[in-house]
Amino acid sequence: MSRTDQKKVNPEMLVEMIPFLRRYHKKVILIKYGGNAMVNDELKKQVIEDIVLMKYMGMYPVIIHGGGPEITSMLELIGKKSTFVEGLRVTDKETMIVSEMVLSGKIAKDLVARISSYGIKSIGLSGQDGGLIVAGQKNPELGYVGEIKTINSELINKLLSEDFIPVISSIGCDEDGNRYNINADEAAGKIAIELKAPVQIMLTNIEGVMKSQGDEMKVIPRMNVNEIDDYIEEGIITGGMIPKVKGCAESVKNGVERVYIIDGRKSHSLLSEIFSDLHEGTIIYQ
Numbered sequence: 001m002s003r004t005d006q007k008k009v010n011p012e013m014l015v016e017m018i019p020f021l022r023r024y025h026k027k028v029i030l031i032k033y034g035g036n037a038m039v040n041d042e043l044k045k046q047v048i049e050d051i052v053l054m055k056y057m058g059m060y061p062v063i064i065h066g067g068g069p070e071i072t073s074m075l076e077l078i079g080k081k082s083t084f085v086e087g088l089r090v091t092d093k094e095t096m097i098v099s100e101m102v103l104s105g106k107i108a109k110d111l112v113a114r115i116s117s118y119g120i121k122s123i124g125l126s127g128q129d130g131g132l133i134v135a136g137q138k139n140p141e142l143g144y145v146g147e148i149k150t151i152n153s154e155l156i157n158k159l160l161s162e163d164f165i166p167v168i169s170s171i172g173c174d175e176d177g178n179r180y181n182i183n184a185d186e187a188a189g190k191i192a193i194e195l196k197a198p199v200q201i202m203l204t205n206i207e208g209v210m211k212s213q214g215d216e217m218k219v220i221p222r223m224n225v226n227e228i229d230d231y232i233e234e235g236i237i238t239g240g241m242i243p244k245v246k247g248c249a250e251s252v253k254n255g256v257e258r259v260y261i262i263d264g265r266k267s268h269s270l271l272s273e274i275f276s277d278l279h280e281g282t283i284i285y286q
């Protein structure tokens with residue numbers, strides 16, 4: 001590349017970042033990377049670039065990833081149909097094995113490899129590693145769906161102090177070695193609380209929590225935790241959005257200052273969110 005081909009950095013833009021860098025310096029930023037936001041390779045690259053940049057700028061990003069659509073596709077390949085109850089996948093033994101393979105074996109490894117390629121240390125952990133997520137059965141009707149009991153935040157903090165970006169798969173384990181499939185949104189909330197993360201960002205495949213206004217669907221920019229149950233009862237919030245908003249509500253009730261649901265399909269949506277007070281998605285507050 002010749003000197004004239006090189007793009008100039010805009011110093012004014014960098015200076016404008018100072019208040020945000022100050023706000024988030026050495027702070028844990030919990031990022032939930034939903035399976036539906038893993039749309040294509042270019043977008044995945046941009047999400048990883050944003051996270052790597054946060055790390056180089058002195059923040060402590062922690063990733064908890066999903067992968068629901070990939071689990072569904074893999075199950076279809078072996079002739080198994082998926083059933084969901086209020087956004088949770090009914091999980092028999094075979095579904096459990098496939099979920100673990102896809103989440104820990106495929107998606108986490110891919111994310112770790114991508115992060116490492118930028119010179120940042122990253123480590124993939126499933127909830128069973130180092131007692132990271134201790135869980136029990138949520139409801140016998142859902143099979144091996146887990147309810148989180150404890151999070152080993154000490155392990156995550158140790159990794160952060162050694163400059164790793166942890167990439168966590170939402171698999172839990174009980175004292176007898178039984179593994180459970182945990183909704184990644186639920187896990188995100190619990191981990192954010194335990195790490196005392198000031199910020200939790202949920203990357204999904206929609207602009208935010210939507211509500212119809214006349215003929216149009218519009219983003220609800222701010223949603224109070226007390227409104228959530230009404231939205232669910234009225235059928236405004238359905239499917240996968242139910243565990244998402246419930247998890248976000250738990251976070252804000254338990255000390256997380258800002259929880260955002262944002263559109264992971266937009267280019268560099270994470271950086272836009274962190275470095276601006278103009279939020280485009282939904283903020284959940286208490």
Ligand SMILES: Nc1ncnc2c1ncn2[C@@H]1O[C@H](COP(=O)(O)OP(=O)(O)O)[C@@H](O)[C@H]1O
Nearest residue numbers: 034035036204205206209210236237238240241
């Ligand atoms: N009120 C709502 N606003 C936005 N999305 C909603 C709403 N109700 C249901 N949904 C559905 O929830 C989906 C997001 O949840 P989910 O598919 O589990 O995402 P992810 O894979 O990111 O966790 C949206 O794509 C949409 O289909």
Ligand SMILES: CC(=O)N[C@@H](CCC(=O)OP(=O)(O)O)C(=O)O
Nearest residue numbers: 035066067068088089182183184
């Ligand atoms: C119990 C349960 O529903 N587990 C989820 C775990 C993955 C997940 O949550 O992925 P997304 O964030 O992409 O939806 C599942 O099996 O789909």
